[in-house]
Every structure is written in C-alpha cells, then in structure tokens.
Amino acid sequence: MTETSPPAGRSPRVTANVCQAAGCVSLRSVELSKDLGDRLQKAGVTDAAVKRVGCLGLCAEGPLVRVPETGQLFSEVGVGSEAEAALVEHLATADPTREPRPKPSSFFASQVPIVLENSGLVDPEDIDDYIARSGYEALTTALTEMTPAQVIDQIVVSGLRGRGGAGFPVGIKWQTVAKSTTTDHKYVICNADEGDPGAFMDRSVLESDPHRVLEGMAIAAYAVGADSGYVYCRAEYPLAIKRLKTAIRQARRKGMLGQNIGDSQFNFHVEVRLGAGAFVCGEETALIASIEGQRGTPRPRPPYPAVSGLRGRPTLINNVESLANIAPIIRNGGEWYAKTGVGRSKGTKVFALAGRVVRTGLIEVPMGMTLREVIFDIGGGILDNRPFKAVQTGGPSGGCLPAEMLDTTLDYESLSEKGSIMGSGGMIVLDDTSCMVDVARYFMDFSRDESCGKCIPCRSGTTQLRMLLDKIVEGNADMLDLSRLEELASMVKATSLCGLGQNAPNPVLSTLRYFRSEYLAHIKERTCPAGVCAIASGEAKTS
Amino acid sequence: MNVCTLKIDGVEVVGTAGETILDVARSNNIEIPTLCHLDGLSDVASCRLCVVEVAPSGKLLPACAVAVEEGMEITANSDRLHRYRQQIIEMVFLERNHVCSVCVANNHCELQDKAAEFNLTHFDLCPVNPRLEVDATHERFAIDHNRCILCLRCVRVCSEVEGAFTWGVSGRGLDTRVVTDAGAPWGESDTCTSCGKCVQVCPTGALFEKGRSVAQEKPRRPFLPYLTDKAGVPA
Amino acid sequence: MRQASPKAPSDDKRWRMIDARIRRLGSSPDALIEVLHTAQEAFGYLDPETLAYVGAALGVPPSRTYGVATFYSHFTLKPQGKHTCVVCTGTACYIGGARGIIKRISQDLNIGPGETTEDKRISLLTARCIGACSLAPAVVFDDDVQGKLSPDDVMTHLEQL
Numbered sequence: 001m002t003e004t005s006p007p008a009g010r011s012p013r014v015t016a017n018v019c020q021a022a023g024c025v026s027l028r029s030v031e032l033s034k035d036l037g038d039r040l041q042k043a044g045v046t047d048a049a050v051k052r053v054g055c056l057g058l059c060a061e062g063p064l065v066r067v068p069e070t071g072q073l074f075s076e077v078g079v080g081s082e083a084e085a086a087l088v089e090h091l092a093t094a095d096p097t098r099e100p101r102p103k104p105s106s107f108f109a110s111q112v113p114i115v116l117e118n119s120g121l122v123d124p125e126d127i128d129d130y131i132a133r134s135g136y137e138a139l140t141t142a143l144t145e146m147t148p149a150q151v152i153d154q155i156v157v158s159g160l161r162g163r164g165g166a167g168f169p170v171g172i173k174w175q176t177v178a179k180s181t182t183t184d185h186k187y188v189i190c191n192a193d194e195g196d197p198g199a200f201m202d203r204s205v206l207e208s209d210p211h212r213v214l215e216g217m218a219i220a221a222y223a224v225g226a227d228s229g230y231v232y233c234r235a236e237y238p239l240a241i242k243r244l245k246t247a248i249r250q251a252r253r254k255g256m257l258g259q260n261i262g263d264s265q266f267n268f269h270v271e272v273r274l275g276a277g278a279f280v281c282g283e284e285t286a287l288i289a290s291i292e293g294q295r296g297t298p299r300p301r302p303p304y305p306a307v308s309g310l311r312g313r314p315t316l317i318n319n320v321e322s323l324a325n326i327a328p329i330i331r332n333g334g335e336w337y338a339k340t341g342v343g344r345s346k347g348t349k350v351f352a353l354a355g356r357v358v359r360t361g362l363i364e365v366p367m368g369m370t371l372r373e374v375i376f377d378i379g380g381g382i383l384d385n386r387p388f389k390a391v392q393t394g395g396p397s398g399g400c401l402p403a404e405m406l407d408t409t410l411d412y413e414s415l416s417e418k419g420s421i422m423g424s425g426g427m428i429v430l431d432d433t434s435c436m437v438d439v440a441r442y443f444m445d446f447s448r449d450e451s452c453g454k455c456i457p458c459r460s461g462t463t464q465l466r467m468l469l470d471k472i473v474e475g476n477a478d479m480l481d482l483s484r485l486e487e488l489a490s491m492v493k494a495t496s497l498c499g500l501g502q503n504a505p506n507p508v509l510s511t512l513r514y515f516r517s518e519y520l521a522h523i524k525e526r527t528c529p530a531g532v533c534a535i536a537s538g539e540a541k542t543s
Numbered sequence: 544m545n546v547c548t549l550k551i552d553g554v555e556v557v558g559t560a561g562e563t564i565l566d567v568a569r570s571n572n573i574e575i576p577t578l579c580h581l582d583g584l585s586d587v588a589s590c591r592l593c594v595v596e597v598a599p600s601g602k603l604l605p606a607c608a609v610a611v612e613e614g615m616e617i618t619a620n621s622d623r624l625h626r627y628r629q630q631i632i633e634m635v636f637l638e639r640n641h642v643c644s645v646c647v648a649n650n651h652c653e654l655q656d657k658a659a660e661f662n663l664t665h666f667d668l669c670p671v672n673p674r675l676e677v678d679a680t681h682e683r684f685a686i687d688h689n690r691c692i693l694c695l696r697c698v699r700v701c702s703e704v705e706g707a708f709t710w711g712v713s714g715r716g717l718d719t720r721v722v723t724d725a726g727a728p729w730g731e732s733d734t735c736t737s738c739g740k741c742v743q744v745c746p747t748g749a750l751f752e753k754g755r756s757v758a759q760e761k762p763r764r765p766f767l768p769y770l771t772d773k774a775g776v777p778a
Numbered sequence: 779m780r781q782a783s784p785k786a787p788s789d790d791k792r793w794r795m796i797d798a799r800i801r802r803l804g805s806s807p808d809a810l811i812e813v814l815h816t817a818q819e820a821f822g823y824l825d826p827e828t829l830a831y832v833g834a835a836l837g838v839p840p841s842r843t844y845g846v847a848t849f850y851s852h853f854t855l856k857p858q859g860k861h862t863c864v865v866c867t868g869t870a871c872y873i874g875g876a877r878g879i880i881k882r883i884s885q886d887l888n889i890g891p892g893e894t895t896e897d898k899r900i901s902l903l904t905a906r907c908i909g910a911c912s913l914a915p916a917v918v919f920d921d922d923v924q925g926k927l928s929p930d931d932v933m934t935h936l937e938q939l
C-alpha cells in the first residue's frame with residue numbers, strides 16, 4: 001500500500017520510492033515521506049504517490065528516493081533540503097512517457113539483482129505488493145506441481161551454496177535433512193544472527209523484502225518435510241524484527257503460512273526468536289542452544305543438526321541470503337540460476353561495501369567479478385584519493401588482501417586460496433591510514449570478547465594472541481614473540497571446538513602473509529608505518 | 544552388536560557402535576590424554592587435550608566425544624599433537640593463578656600430573672593474572688577460583704548425578720566462572736545438598752574440603768561407577 | 779522440576795506483561811531468553827528478584843537462569859542510566875573513528891564503556907556492529923541511530939538528550 005496515493009482506481013503518474021531501511025530511517029526518511037506527502041498535497045499534485053520501500057543500495061548518500069517511472073535517483077534528500085525541493089518539482093512535472101531515462105550510474109550498472117530484485121521496489125510491510133511482483137508464486141508452484149524431491153533437485157542443479165560463510169551446497173544439506181527420519185517434527189531455522197562486524201546484508205534483506213525469506217523457508221520446509229520453523233534474529237535489528245513479525249502475521253492471514261498452505265496438505269508455522277548479543281550464536285549448534293533457552297555454547301559435531309538439531313530433531317539451518325535465493329530459483333529453474341557465476345560458485349553474492357570507499361552501501365554482483373571491479377567501479381575508488389591498502393572480507397573469520405590481489409575473483413575457491421574467505425558478505429576497504437597489525441588486533445579483540453569460553457584453545461588462545469599483538473603494537477615485542485604468535489595461531493586454528501576459535505587466527509595469519517613488513521617495522525624499528533599505533537613517534541618504550 | 548574395525552596409531556583395533564574413540568583406545572591400552580572427561584559424566588569436549596587426527600581430512604576431533612566408525616584411521620599421538628597438548632596445558636596454567644606449593648591438591652592434581660607428563664618445565668607465554676575470589680562460605684567446602692580450570696565436572700556431576708543443579712556457569716569467554724545458584728555465596732545456597740560430589744570430581748584444588756591442610760585432598764569417587772553404564776550415560 | 783506457577787512479586791502492571799509472555803510461550807524452559815527480553819524491556823534491567831521469578835515460572839534452576847543472563851551481553855543485571863549511548867565498534871566504525879568517540883565520552887563524562895554517570899543520567903555502552911556501516915561512525919542515542927559523527931557531535935547530542 002502506498003502511503004500517499006492518487007484517488008482510487010487511478011495509477012500514479014510518478015511514485016517517490018522512499019527508502020525506509022535502517023540506514024535511511026536514521027537519516028529521517030520516515031519524516032521525509034510524510035513531508036513529501038504534505039508538500040505534494042499543498043502543491044495540488046494529485047497524480048504522484050509516495051511509497052515506503054526497502055534499501056536502495058547507496059546507503060552512504062541517504063536518505064534516498066527513487067522515482068521508478070523516470071529512473072531518477074535522488075540522494076541526501078533531507079527534510080527541507082534543496083534535494084527535496086528538486087524532488088517535489090520533479091514529481092510535479094515529470095512526464096515518464098517523454099523523459100529520457102538516465103543511464104544507470106556506475107554504482108548500479110554492473111550489479112545483478114536476484115536476492116535484491118524487490119529491494120527498493122516493494123513495500124516491505126505490504127504482502128499484496130510482494131504478491132504483485134510474483135511473490136509466493138514459487139511456493140504455490142512447489143506445493144501444487146512439484147514433489148519435495150523435485151524441489152530439492154532444482155536447488156541442487158542451481159549450485160547454490162550457503163551464504164552464511166561456510167559455502168556448503170544448499171541442495172545437499174536439504175537432501176540430508178529430507179533423508180533423516182524422525183518420529184515427529186523437523187525444523188527449519190533461518191539464521192539471521194549476522195554477527196560479523198561490517199556486514200549488514202541480511203539486515204537489509206529482512207528490512208526490504210521479508211516475505212522473500214519466509215517464502216524460501218516455507219519451500220525449504222516443504223522440501224525437507226518440516227512443519228515448524230524459527231527465524232533467529234539478532235536483537236540489534238529492531239526494524240528487521242518488526243517487519244519480519246508483520247510479514248509473518250500477513251502471510252498467515254493470506255494462508256501462505258500456517259495450516260493447509262495454499263489449500264494444500266502442507267502446514268508450516270514460523271516464529272521469531274531473538275538473539276541477545278552473542279556472536280557465537282551464529283554458529284549453528286550454539287544457535288540451537290540459544291533457541292532452547294540456554295547459554296549459546298557450541299557442541300562438537302557430529303552429530304550435525306541435519307540429523308540431530310533443535311530438541312534433538314532433524315533441523316535445517318540456512319542463512320537469510322541463502323533462503324532469499326530460493327524463490328527465484330524455483331520460479332526460474334535451477335539451470336537459470338547456474339548460468340550466473342563461475343566454476344563452483346554459482347549465482348550472485350550480496351556484499352556490504354563499507355570502509356574507505358567513495359560509495360558505500362549494499363550491492364549484489366555475480367560471482368566471479370574481481371575485487372577491483374567492485375571497489376573501483378562500483379565503489380568509486382578510495383575516499384580522498386588516498387592509496388588503496390587492503391580489503392577485508394569475512395570479518396573476524398576472514399582475511400585482508402593487498403593491492404596485488406585486487407584481480408582476485410569473488411568466488412569461494414579463489415578467496416580461500418588467497419588466504420581470505422567469502423564469508424557472509426562484509427567487505428571493508430582500508431586505505432593507508434590503517435595499520436594492519438592494529439586491524440589484526442581489532443579482530444582478535446573481537447574474537448576474544450565473543451569467545452563463549454567453553455574450550456581452552458579459543459578462550460585462552462585468543463587472550464594470549466591478543467596479548468602478543470598488544471606487545472607488538474606497543475613496540476615491546478621481539479622476534480621470538482612473532483614466532484610465538486605464528487605457532488599459537490596455528491594451534492588455536494587446529495584445536496578449537498567451533499568455527500569461532502578455528503577461524504579467529506585468520507586475520508593474523510593473512511596480515512602476516514601480506515603485510516609482514518608492518519609487523520617487522522613494529523618489532524625491529526619500533527615504528528608504526530601508518531602512524532596509528534602508540535609508538536608512532538619512533539621511540540621505543542623501555543618497559 | 545555392531546562391530547567396526549579401525550586403526551589407531553597404526554594398530555588395528557575393534558570397537559562397537561556407540562563407543563567413542565577414547566573408549567576404544569583405552570580398552571586397547573592406547574594412551575590419549577584427557578582433562579575434562581570423566582567416566583560417568585556426559586562429555587563436553589572442552590579441554591581439547593584428547594584431540595586426535597582423523598584421516599583422510601586430517602581434521603582434529605575430540606576422542607572423548609566422537610563415535611568410532613568403520614575404517615577410521617586415527618593418529619592419537621604425534622609430535623604435532625604433543626606440541627598442541629603442551630600449549631593447551633601451558634595456557635591453562637597461565638589463565639588463572641596456580642601455585643602448586645600452597646595448593647591442597649599438590650601431588651595429586653590432574654593438571655600438575657599433565658604438566659609433568661608433557662615435560663612442561665617453563666612457560667613461553669605471559670600469565671593473565673586475573674584477580675579471583677575464594678568462596679569459603681559453605682560450612683564444609685570451599686572454592687578457590689584461582690585454581691579452577693573450567694572443566695565443568697562439578698557442574699555436570701551436580702546436575703547429572705546429584706540432580707541439584709546448584710553449580711552453573713556464568714559469564715563468557717575469559718570471564719567464565721562456575722557459580723552456585725544465581726551467583727550468591729555457596730553457603731547461602733538452598734539447592735546445595737552438601738553431598739560433596741563436586742569436591743570429589745574436581746581435578747585440581749579448586750574445590751576442596753575445609754580443614755584439610757595443604758596436600759591432603761585426595762579424590763574419592765565411589766559414587767560414579769555404580770551410577771553409570773559403560774557408554775557413560777548416568778543411569 | 780516444574781512447580782505450580784509462582785505469584786508475581788508485586789501487583790506492578792509490568793509483571794502482568796511478563797506473565798502474559800510466559801503463558802503465550804507455554805511456560806517452558808525454552809522460553810527463558812524470550813521472557814528475559816520482555817522482563818528487561820519492562821524493568822530496564824534484570825534484578826535478582828526478576829531472575830528468580832522468571833526462573834521459577836519456567837521451571838529453570840537459578841544457576842541456569844543466572845548463567846543465561848550473564849552469558850548474553852544484551853542482558854544487564856545493573857540498572858542503566860536514564861539515557862543510553864551505544865557506540866558502534868564494528869569494523870567500519872572502528873576505522874572511521876569510534877575509538878576517538880569513546881575516548882572523548884570517557885574523558886568528558888568520566889565513565890568507561892559499560893558504566894553509568896554518577897548522576898545516573900547517561901550509560902555508555904558499546905555494540906559490535908549495529909549494521910549501519912555506511913554511516914560510520916555511528917552511535918545510538920536511546921533508540922535513535924545517528925551516523926557520520928565527530929566526537930564533538932556526540933557530545934552535543936549527549937547534552938541535548
């Protein structure tokens with residue numbers, strides 16, 4: 001439903017799609033919507049509408065407004081700003097039949113929206129708007145024309161891999177859960193814990209197009225034989241939670257969730273469960289413990305949740321973005337999906353581009369694009385024309401790649417070969433004002449704080465690694481400390497219980513691989529080349 | 544019964560379905576060090592001392608918590624594993640304040656034994672030196688957090704065997720502590736049955752009986768074997 | 779473990795909200811985290827009485843309730859100030875200057891992260907990425923997210939709360 005619309009029956013000449021995802025909301029876009037409506041009314045414009053939509057992508061330049069009929073994008077449209085006046089003028093006078101459509105800017109030109117196809121177009125709080133754009137079509141098709149096995153086949157053919165970090169083939173996981181036998185329930189869990197600092201893809205998807213995730217969950221449930229599900233969402237995302245709850249309520253009323261979905265025999269109930277500020281709860285066994293109301297500590301696998309998960313029953317856990325890909329795959333076929341991408345990495349990936357780039361925001365690109373294309377073509381290069389230093393992907397479990405690696409393609413295999421990981425999609429660009437040892441220490445600090453404390457290598461190891469890194473940045477380390485750092489890093493990686501501890505050393509190992517000279521400068525010359533660390537004056541502390 | 548054959552350190556051994564790698568290794572006299580594991584309690588696989596290498600992936604898995612499978616090839620002892628285990632023990636010593644000479648468990652402490660077994664003669668890393676409390680409010684027992692290694696045996700025995708749920712775990716990461724009830728002093732607990740099982744299972748001198756001088760605390764665990772079956776599930 | 783449902787500590791209306799939540803979730807131990815969320819929303823923090831009540835109502839032993847409440851950083855066992863100021867320390871905010879913001883607040887208000895000013899007006903908290911990376915560095919004043927802030931901006935906002 002549009003917030004301000006022309007009299008019933010007439011479709012508007014032009015629409016102002018106002019972004020109301022969290023980024024723009026914090027820049028007052030809700031007030032902007034209202035103000036736009038008032039101004040249009042005052043100006044006597046009756047054939048222009050104002051509509052609430054999800055993320056328009058270019059988050060740093062918000063509040064953003066797009067007029068889909070003319071293709072114009074207005075940025076930094078503050079209430080009462082000149083941009084707003086220009087927008088009102090455009091809305092009052094533009095004639096979409098004549099107006100030449102602007103060429104899409106380089107930020108959008110090479111993007112391929114599949115997950116984000118509705119983002120910025122549909123009203124996230126209106127199921128009818130979603131349905132008008134083929135929403136729930138895939139679910140209906142699956143329920144009426146396909147067997148569960150056929151659904152799984154399409155997912156296998158698509159080559160879709162988990163977007164939560166590990167990249168496990170989604171179809172194979174579904175097969176395992178479908179095969180697991182149980183006397184009663186199976187569960188589907190959507191992992192919306194999105195804990196990696198510097199990542200906001202899942203938040204945007206939930207805020208912009210929540211029904212797509214629910215539809216994916218329902219299709220998954222049908223395919224594996226589950227009848228209830230949970231969305232485990234971090235509490236730090238109040239707007240996403242609100243929209244998700246609204247969407248569940250609407251879908252239930254429309255018969256797209258609940259009993260006898262789409263008049264079939266299939267039942268599926270979904271509830272939202274909130275995280276409470278623990279990164280480790282993104283790990284699947286910890287997540288399950290948390291939904292069961294317990295401390296979120298991981299347990300050893302096997303048994304995998306696909307066999308024994310929530311309340312000991314077979315449980316499918318997929319990430320938000322993985323599930324958001326399901327409806328389009330079922331609608332267009334697995335082969336269609338597999339046409340995008342490279343090698344064993346099919347389809348697209350959503351990234352949260354942030355850090356020292358000109359254009360930060362949410363992007364979706366085909367797998368196989370190079371880092372250079374993303375950072376320089378889409379991102380517009382480095383802020384203030386400073387030199388590029390490194391790009392960090394995969395958050396605290398990932399690594400930093402230097403300028404020499406800018407032609408690396410974005411796919412699971414290439415990135416891990418180079419010592420980083422695809423991760424969940426956070427991509428932070430660093431320039432010469434960042435010290436790589438300090439960055440490594442930042443991530444180690446994160447892992448230490450978020451370690452659940454259950455196993456010794458991670459609990460104590462992240463603390464010890466952090467103390468060694470402290471010594472280095474403070475200019476108090478010697479070469480023996482460096483070798484201790486390396487030895488300890490590989491030990492923590494090998495022996496920790498869960499992915500948190502196993503990956504916590506990655507930022508250290510990758511910066512050691514590509515930026516060893518910076519470590520050596522801190523140790524041997526007692527200087528911080530970037531001038532970030534306390535010893536930047538070049539004076540060695542004596543203590 | 545389902546029997547499977549596997550290799551541990553090159554030796555062909557036989558196990559039954561449901562047995563862990565540790566069970567099978569022990570019944571074949573193959574030594575795998577453990578710390579958090581205790582026969583009769585559930586396994587949490589948290590100390591990681593028992594990790595073994597499982598071919599072909601080479602991944603390290605905790606022997607105490609992984610069931611044997613047909614055809615497994617396991618390396619339970621190697622230079623690499625030895626070094627990892629040494630480092631784990633070193634880190635346990637450094638994260639709290641262990642002073643053996645004044646400890647009630649001196650000479651019968653499992654941590655001390657491990658240090659000896661792994662020839663730990665000095666520390667490469669730095670001590671964390673946390674400030675920790677001693678809770679001596681209970682009439683008969685006390686806990687010195689300086690000596691706790693967070694094996695959580697006390698928590699497990701309290702819930703799985705005694706059924707009192709007095710001991711729990713609070714905080715997280717390096718701030719993890721074992722606690723009684725909702726963090727109130729032990730002496731004020733109204734769930735504690737004063738059974739003393741927690742004291743009996745503690746591998747170090749963290750939990751001890753009052754009035755016993757240094758080095759008198761001897762573990763006695765008469766209650767465990769009778770209450771459990773072979774697979775380690777409390778009856 | 780389950781006993782007859784306990785009586786609310788007082789007839790404060792907020793207990794009724796909590797009771798309603800407990801009933802809706804079927805009084806099961808599974809519901810602990812959800813109910814603690816409701817309780818913290820109602821009272822601003824979780825005091826021993828609240829923990830005891832929630833635990834008893836759900837059949838969860840005190841050691842487990844306390845364990846959960848202290849594991850998750852979202853839960854707080856201490857009363858917060860009248861206003862909260864959450865500085866995001868996610869990667870983008872960190873390299874964008876979050877450190878300087880925290881330093882400034884700490885200096886000017888004499889509190890560290892996790893602490894509350896003496897007059898109980900402001901609590902300083904940190905968050906591991908609030909997902910507003912494009913607006914780095916970001917700070918949440920009460921429930922209001924503000925981005926691209928300098929330490930000066932932050933102090934001005936704090937004065938105006």
Ligand SMILES: Cc1cc2nc3c(=O)[nH]c(=O)nc-3n(C[C@H](O)[C@H](O)[C@H](O)COP(=O)(O)O)c2cc1C
Nearest residue numbers: 162163164191193194195282283284318319322499
């Ligand atoms: C410490 C840790 C944190 C994780 N955090 C997340 C997360 O926030 N979101 C997510 O989807 N997966 C996360 N994962 C990965 C999940 O365990 C799991 O692999 C994923 O949800 C599976 O879904 P997918 O196959 O669709 O990717 C995390 C893993 C670890 C070890």
Ligand code: SF4
Nearest residue numbers: 452454455458498501
């Ligand atoms: S690796 Fe870290 S987070 Fe994972 S179980 Fe061990 S202590 Fe907990």
Ligand code: FES
Nearest residue numbers: 577588590591607
């Ligand atoms: S004995 Fe297996 S992990 Fe501790």
